[in-house]
Amino acid sequence: MKISFGPPAIPRSGALVVGVLQDRVLQPMAERVDKATGGSLKRAMSAGRFKGERGQSIVVLTPHGIGASRVVLLGLGKPDSFDALAAQNAGGKVVADLAHSGEKAVAIAIDPPKGAKIGGAALAAEIAYGARLRSYRFDKYRTKEKPDQKPSLDAVTVMCAGAAEAGRAYAPRARVADGVYFTRDLVSEPANVIYPETFAREARKLARLGVKIDVLDRRQMARLGMGALLGVAQGSAHEARLVVLRWNGAPRARDKRPIAFLGKGVTFDSGGLSIKPAGGMEDMKWDMAGAGVVVGLMMALAGRKAKVNAVGVCGLVENLPSATAQRPGDVVRTMSGQTIEVINTDAEGRLVLADAMWYCQERYNPKVLIDLATLTGAIIIALGHEQAGLFANDDELAARMIAAGLATGEPVWRMPLGEAYDRDINSDIADMKNVGSGRGAGSITAAQLLGRFIKPGVKWAHLDIAGVTWSKKDTPTVPKGGTAFGVRLLDRLVAEHYEG
Numbered sequence: 001m002k003i004s005f006g007p008p009a010i011p012r013s014g015a016l017v018v019g020v021l022q023d024r025v026l027q028p029m030a031e032r033v034d035k036a037t038g039g040s041l042k043r044a045m046s047a048g049r050f051k052g053e054r055g056q057s058i059v060v061l062t063p064h065g066i067g068a069s070r071v072v073l074l075g076l077g078k079p080d081s082f083d084a085l086a087a088q089n090a091g092g093k094v095v096a097d098l099a100h101s102g103e104k105a106v107a108i109a110i111d112p113p114k115g116a117k118i119g120g121a122a123l124a125a126e127i128a129y130g131a132r133l134r135s136y137r138f139d140k141y142r143t144k145e146k147p148d149q150k151p152s153l154d155a156v157t158v159m160c161a162g163a164a165e166a167g168r169a170y171a172p173r174a175r176v177a178d179g180v181y182f183t184r185d186l187v188s189e190p191a192n193v194i195y196p197e198t199f200a201r202e203a204r205k206l207a208r209l210g211v212k213i214d215v216l217d218r219r220q221m222a223r224l225g226m227g228a229l230l231g232v233a234q235g236s237a238h239e240a241r242l243v244v245l246r247w248n249g250a251p252r253a254r255d256k257r258p259i260a261f262l263g264k265g266v267t268f269d270s271g272g273l274s275i276k277p278a279g280g281m282e283d284m285k286w287d288m289a290g291a292g293v294v295v296g297l298m299m300a301l302a303g304r305k306a307k308v309n310a311v312g313v314c315g316l317v318e319n320l321p322s323a324t325a326q327r328p329g330d331v332v333r334t335m336s337g338q339t340i341e342v343i344n345t346d347a348e349g350r351l352v353l354a355d356a357m358w359y360c361q362e363r364y365n366p367k368v369l370i371d372l373a374t375l376t377g378a379i380i381i382a383l384g385h386e387q388a389g390l391f392a393n394d395d396e397l398a399a400r401m402i403a404a405g406l407a408t409g410e411p412v413w414r415m416p417l418g419e420a421y422d423r424d425i426n427s428d429i430a431d432m433k434n435v436g437s438g439r440g441a442g443s444i445t446a447a448q449l450l451g452r453f454i455k456p457g458v459k460w461a462h463l464d465i466a467g468v469t470w471s472k473k474d475t476p477t478v479p480k481g482g483t484a485f486g487v488r489l490l491d492r493l494v495a496e497h498y499e500g
Contacts, residue, residue, distance in 0.1 A: 001095075001135040002155045003128045003170065005163040006107075010036065012067035014105035017094050019076045020045070020052040021113060029109035029159075033071055037063040041073060053077055054086065055476075057097055068107075072097065079113035084126045085409050087118055089476035091130030091158075096474065098153050099135070105155040124160035125169035131156045132177045133477040138188040175303030176491050180484040183289075183296030187469065187482035191268035191285040196233075196241040196316035199267060199288065203243045203295050203314065209302035216242040226355035227332040228340055232348040233317035235272055235325025242356060243291075244363075245298045245312035249305060250500070258309040259498050260366035261298070261490065262356050264349040264373035265291030265316035272345030273321050274328060286482060287349070289469040290372035291316060293486040300491045307499040311364050315356035319348050331430045335359060336453055339430040347434045349375045350449045357453045368397065368498070371450065372463045372486050378442030379415075380467040387413045388485065389464035391447040397459045400497055401489070408488040409477065412463065415444060422448045 008029060010016065018030035024045050026034060034041040040063045044050070050058045054077030061070050074090060076082055090110060098106055108127055112119030118126065137151065160166050186194060186202060194202070200215045207213055218239045221230055226242075233240035243265075246258075269287040270276060276284070286292075291314035298312040326332075330342045332351065336358045340351065353371055360366060379389040388405075390412040392398035398414050405412040421444045427433040432452065436445035447462050454460045468485040471478060 001132060001153070003132055003174070004155070004157045005124055005128070005166040005170070006157050006159055007163055008109055008159045008161065010066050010068065011107045014068060014107065015070045015072060015098055015101070015103045016068040017072040017074050017106060017108045017110070019110040020073050021076050022052045022078050024050070024052050027111040027113070029111055030073065033066065037065040040064070041071065045073065050075065055093065057093065069103065074110070076110070076113060079115040082113050082116040082118065084118050084122070085407065087123050087126035088130030088133065088409070091127035092134035092476035095131045095134040095153065095156070096476070099151040102152050104152055105157070106153060107157045107159055109159040121160065121162045121165035121169045124158045124166035125173055128156065128158045128170050129173040129177065130477050132174065133180060134479065136181055136184055136479055138185065138481060172304035176300040176488060178303055179296035179300030179491070180487050182299050183292045183484035183487055184482040186292040186295065187286045187289050187484070189285070191318070194288065195238040195267045195318055196265070197238060199265060199291065199314070199316050200241045200243050203245065206245060206295070206299055206302060209299065210247070211298055211302050212246040214244040216244070224359065225333065225335045226359070228334045228351040229315055229317060229355040231326045231330065231332040231342065232266070232272070232319050232351050235322040236318035236320040238318045241316040242359065243314040243316060245295065247298055247302045247306070247308070247310045249301065250307045250309050253309060253500070255367065256309055257365055257367040258311045259368045259494065260311045260313065260360050260364060260370070261294045262313045262315070262353060262360060262369065262371040263291030263294035264288070264353055264375065265314045266349055266352065267316060267318050269319045269346070269348065270321060272319050272348065273325050274344045274346040275321055276346060283470065286470050287374050288316070289374050289465060289482070293372050293465070293484060296484055296487045297490050300487060301494060306494060308494050310494070311360065311366060313356050313360045315352040317352055319345070334453070338432070338452065341427040341430040341433040343433045344435045347446070349373050350434060350446050353450055354453045357450065361455050361458060366458065368459045369454065370461045370463065370490065372465055374466040374469050375464045376443040376446050376466055379464040382415070382443060383413055383467055385467045385471065387411045388468050389443055390414045390461060391417055391464070392461040393417070393451065393454065394459040397461050400493055401461055404492040404496065405489050408492050410485050410489040412489070415447070417444065417447060417451065421445055425449055
């Protein structure tokens with residue numbers, strides 16, 4: 001979709017979107033259009049239940065007196081609660097409402113509400129950002145769509161007084177949107193297209209942005225002693241990979257230790273010999289979403305030239321049952337030297353991350369390490385599909401991530417860690433077992449295992465994104481399907497606390 005900025009003016013063709021505050025208060029451009037059309041906007045509002053509440057909209061078709069083919073009245077709600085996230089949602093709703101309308105172009109004229117938390121060029125940039133996020137569509141395998149089934153809208157112009165300034169403000173947001181798109185593409189692809197080797201091939205595309213990329217194969221990982229990660233992969237014909245992405249955007253920083261991001265990349269998870277039920281197993285193509293977010297985040301950081309030194313590590317495996325598959329009861333030795341008794345082969349993501357985390361710390365000595373994983377069904381039982389589960393060994397890091405999540409519409413809820421939970425994964429024959437003793441606290445015991453692979457002094461956070469990686473319904477800036485949850489949150493975290 002083409003995004004552009006221009007001065008406020010009533011367009012001669014296409015759709016026009018104008019803002020209405022709560023209690024049917026027309027914004028300046030809406031007032032201007034209403035006068036030009038003989039009061040058609042006020043008549044349309046009075047004829048229905050439209051009150052100007054946030055998220056409401058009504059359409060006036062072929063209004064007499066102007067060239068626009070339709071005018072959309074978009075409810076903005078109360079001015080004092082209108083912020084950047086509300087602006088993004090407004091842009092997203094415009095695209096959602098008009099995508100299949102037959103319109104090819106839309107001009108959005110939302111004036112900065114008096115008393116709002118955002119205005120000027122930033123407001124225009126956020127509206128454009130929301131429009132871009134919502135316009136994503138994964139349709140490469142749809143070969144028989146009729147023209148009227150495809151989106152018609154392909155151009156959005158956001159009107160504002162400082163169009164050039166708005167364009168500059170939008171530029172870094174557009175690069176973040178690129179990362180979101182890339183992650184959504186990876187997560188949406190079927191497992192016969194994305195597996196460890198091809199995922200690594202896709203990640204190599206970041207080299208054009210200046211990202212340095214290393215890919216470790218099975219033999220290299222075996223020499224490093226990554227028995228936990230390789231144990232998960234041994235049932236598949238597709239060999240494991242470890243992808244390392246490095247962005248050195250702050251080479252003159254006093255503390256050159258990077259911030260590290262790790263992602264679970266199980267490109268398909270059958271559960272192994274502890275096989276999953278058939279119903280819904282097709283969803284397990286997105287069990288690599290943590291790794292997908294890491295790649296998308298690194299694309300965003302490099303694309304907007306973030307002044308940070310960052311490392312992204314993706315542990316890539318396919319978990320399948322076969323004659324060579326890992327068995328329940330097997331004991332694996334990790335790169336750290338610690339041993340894990342595998343009680344359930346479907347609790348595999350923590351095994352992959354354990355070796356990836358240790359490698360990252362040994363090789364890059366990060367000051368902060370954040371991992372993302374579609375790790376447990378238990379987190380969905382606890383939090384549903386509304387928030388990700390956050391575990392952290394540092395209160396300041398946790399608070400920063402919670403704030404970044406709220407600011408980007410990717411909320412997280414902090415979950416507990418503790419000695420009692422940690423004891424629950426002690427094994428009778430190894431250092432630990434990969435699941436707890438019962439059904440309770442499954443997401444917590446999984447996090448406790450990961451915590452055993454964090455070195456002293458490293459600030460660590462774990463995001464369990466199992467419930468938020470894939471959506472079965474649309475939201476203003478996220479069409480149903482792969483969400484790329486985590487890209488915007490972590491980009492915001494870096495921008496606010498780790499650049500410079």
